[in-house]
Amino acid sequence: xxxxxxxxxxxxxxxxxxxxxxxxxxxxxxxxxxxxxxxxxxxxxxxxxxxxxxxxxxxxxxxxxxxxxxxxxxxxxxxxxxxxxxxxx
Numbered sequence: 001x002x003x004x005x006x007x008x009x010x011x012x013x014x015x016x017x018x019x020x021x022x023x024x025x026x027x028x029x030x031x032x033x034x035x036x037x038x039x040x041x042x043x044x045x046x047x048x049x050x051x052x053x054x055x056x057x058x059x060x061x062x063x064x065x066x067x068x069x070x071x072x073x074x075x076x077x078x079x080x081x082x083x084x085x086x087x088x089x
Contacts (some may be wrong), residue, residue, distance in 0.1 A: 002029050002078040006040075010084045016040050026057060027070030029080060044082055056083045 002023060006016040016037060023029035034041040046052050051067040058064070058081045064072040074080065 001076055002074045002080055004029060004033050004080045004082065007081070007083050009086075010043060010082065014040050014043055016082075023074060025070060026059060026064055026066070026072045026074060026080065029074055030057075030070060054085045056085050057081070058083065 001020045003018060003020045005018045010016060014037070016033075019033060019036065021029055021032035021036070023032055030044065034044075044052065044055055044057075048068075049070075051057055051064070051070070056063060057067075059072055059074055060078050064070070066072050
């Protein structure tokens with residue numbers, strides 16, 4: 001099963017420990033995580049279900065391409081990282 005990791009700066013706002021869930025796409029995996037932790041959804045996805053502008057999702061070291069439909073494929077061995085992108089000067 002894919003493993004999902006959340007950065008410490010996101011964990012300051014909502015409890016989101018590393019978790020392992022089933023899914024064949026980023027969307028399926030994140031849906032399983034949000035089923036366990038509904039409050040986390042609003043931090044990661046916008047109202048339309050797309051990845052928020054200041055969030056990034058990586059699968060096996062590669063940034064996902066489909067930030068709207070979340071259709072990027074994952075494998076049972078995939079490592080998924082959800083990272084709050086920092087901006088500023």
